[in-house]
């Protein structure tokens with residue numbers, strides 16, 4: 001196990017909460033998905049700084065286990081991937097905004113063309129440079145309308161990948177999945193030589209096995225559950241820990257935090273921990289008298305949040321954990337027992353947003369690289 005500490009992250013003794021990113025688990029997750037879809041190729045979606053864990057750490061770890069194709073959202077992210085993976089094939093999902101063409105050419109990035117405007121721009125690039133064509137089969141977000149595909153295929157562009165994106169692949173009984181697969185099949189018939197790509201993380205767990213030639217997992221690589229409601233087949237990649245700064249006891253009826261929204265039902269011991277919404281812990285994880293909120297693990301015991309999440313601090317109920325009073329004790333916000341999906345659910349959001357909002361103030365530690 002080698003520990004890499006990025007210089008941009010604050011040192012452990014100067015930060016409060018600390019984030020540990022297990023690159024071994026990331027690599028194992030990719031290998032699991034790659035084996036599942038073989039002989040189709042398994043790529044990796046590393047947009048949004050590799051879902052918050054860091055492009056510069058994630059990409060080499062993935063390349064080392066055999067990942068050759070990466071997807072990003074922005075050209076700037078593609079440039080960072082190119083620096084760490086000189087041989088990789090890199091697709092830029094958001095197409096060709098502004099004047100990104102020169103950047104794409106300079107760094108050998110392939111745009112995912114998602115509109116006829118994109119097609120027109122790329123057609124003017126000399127040398128028939130490779131690109132992907134994104135066809136919209138139901139999302140109505142990015143991608144060509146199926147009726148425009150014939151027109152795009154008639155242009156002088158080198159389409160090496162034809163792709164679409166699922167609307168509800170995490171719901172395997174949603175009839176939209178079959179509808180999108182059928183729409184894509186009829187479009188694909190017009191471009192029989194392009195490679196195909198349909199599946200995101202959940203898509204590659206659909207019973208229809210819509211693997212095409214290349215799958216595009218993101219969330220599952222980072223430990224998110226691609227099969228909500230079923231056991232998570234992926235390993236956790238991110239763990240998050242915050243120090244206990246202070247422990248105090250209050251009486252039943254006493255209130256906690258801003259605007260006194262949480263009332264103790266009994267004599268209660270509270271721990272104040274050094275993490276808040278400015279670190280990316282959602283304020284919506286607050287606990288009030290009306291609703292329960294987030295949870296933290298202290299010495300193996302689940303401790304509910306008490307009151308509102310503040311900017312830099314959160315209070316948890318440690319009545320049942322004598323160890324919480326020990327000097328140096330800490331609380332785990334993400335761990336084996338509390339997944340990114342759990343925290344998302346308790347924060348009225350999804351694990352994806354938990355990951356991509358991981359804050360800049362954490363001490364970051366990479367292990368298993």
Ligand SMILES: *Cc1c(COP(=O)(O)O)cnc(C)c1O
Pocket residue numbers: 045047093165199200201202216217218219220
């Ligand atoms: C983000 C994204 C993915 C990855 O989706 P996950 O659900 O994170 O696996 C795949 N394809 C496209 C087009 C995306 O935008």
